[in-house]
Amino acid sequence: MTVLAVADHRRGALRDVSFELLTAGRELADAAGTDLHAAVVSGDTESFADDLNREGVDHVHAVEHGEEFNHDVYVQAVEALAEDLDAEFVLVPNSVNGLDYAPAVATRTGRTYVSDAIDLAHNDTLEVTREMYGSKVETTVEVADGPYVVSIRGAEWPAAEGVGDAEVSTFDVDVDEDAVGSTVNGFEEVGGGDVDIADANFLVSIGRGIEEEENLELIEALAETTGATLSSSRPIVDNGWLPKNRQVGQSGKQVTPDVYLAIGISGAVQHVAGMKGADTIIAINTDPNAPIYDIADYGIVGDLFDVVPALIEEFGGEPPSV
């Protein structure tokens, strides 16, 4: 019985969550009284394996195969490793690539899958803490039958540090190329354009609370009056109301302004991933329980359609009637 943590990398670099995974894996290994194995599949496995050799890691396995992530290769490699190591727990990041292969590993190997863990405990069974209903509630879920595949949320565990004394070795997997039914043809950066919201020192950011495209005028007026740059949460961009380069979050831009004014934004984890580094976070929201207040420095519980016009007037502007 072991814990197997499978790292995430992209375009030549390990992603941060890989090191957080090692911390979560170490905790779980301690609770279950077992070893922590880390694995990296594809890419520059030699240097990745070195880097994964951090304090608390007992063994690092490198599976050489191609450069970039391919889910078919990952499923085969992780299946083989998990079997070879008799891994009771397979831990992966709840990243976009994690979403693309972890459920398949669980199905193929008959493991129970639990996703997006924010805390883990192990007594006789595995206990996973996870959120539901858009982060409004937390649940403790007891997972009856092992072995397990668990994906963990980013930024919930600190990154493992230091240099460990793990045994580093390569692990050969005979990849069945016929079973590889998807081909990755390349990558593209999106969301370029005239404005880089990452450069702004004051962002006025709008979310679904604005309700209608016409109402955006109000927020544009606020940005203009205060000299702020306009950004948004995802639904505003999904709706085509603002271009992609205005989107803050996991799949948009990461921003670190002096002030981030979040208006009508609930504070979903994927949004917060893009703006939690702001110096001062101010939230305006009608819902006093909105998760955005967890990371806000200042909170205004109120209706944006009342507060924003008043704020425009404070700075001598004229609020449009929406």
Place this chain on the structure above:
Amino acid sequence: MKVLVTVKEVAAVEDDFEISGTEIGSTYLDYDLNEWDDYAVEEGVQLAEAGDDVEVVAVTIGPERSEETIRMALAKGADRAVRVWDDAIEDVELLDVETKAQLLGAVVEEEDPDLVLSGVQANDDSFGATGVALAEELGFQWAAVVNDLDTETVLDEGVASVRRELEGGVEELTDVQLPAVLTIQTGINEPRYASLRGIRQAQSKEIAPKSLDDLGLDAGVVESSLDVTAMYEPETESDAEYIEGDAGEQAGQLADVLRDKGVVGE
């Protein structure tokens, strides 16, 4: 060509709610079509509009109440629907991914579609996993978090040319052989509103109920390995300073904060 779209009726909690035991009472819940599935339905309907003879079938696992939501998918252009439900399912508090994949898998095997579209995640229990687990269950190919699908190649060449949306504004360009499951990301299209005509037509479209028996499954399938032992409001980590008062007072104090931080001049 046949396209199957998995759709879930999801619950959102109201601003004020109470937890009793490990549940939230239905008086505090609002039910709606899962946001991601709305985009998946639209993608299916657009394929039907672009191709000849494309049938779009919506499939859900849900109680009778969810028919209202399924009708929305029909009103937006799905041709018919299948609703899986059973007393044995009703008894399960939280269906795990494996169970959902097996139930949906049984329907897929009956329907034999070329393409299955699901959402990236269900907004209530947010596993983000059912589509990929379903693909593996069926031996289909798959791609997760798809925000672009090339209509022509999927209709004409049996290949789904997709973009997968990765983190940080990077997209991966991938080709996937059919039959396949794609998990659809929001923003891939602009979901239409149901027209009055669509809503009227939906009334006469079929929603076929399927029990475990109908699908040739036994009750053991739905034994969930997940047991919710606690549900609570997260302890607030907030050390936010709340600005009180009416809107005018709040705006006044906020203006002071912004001036104080030096981001807005006098």
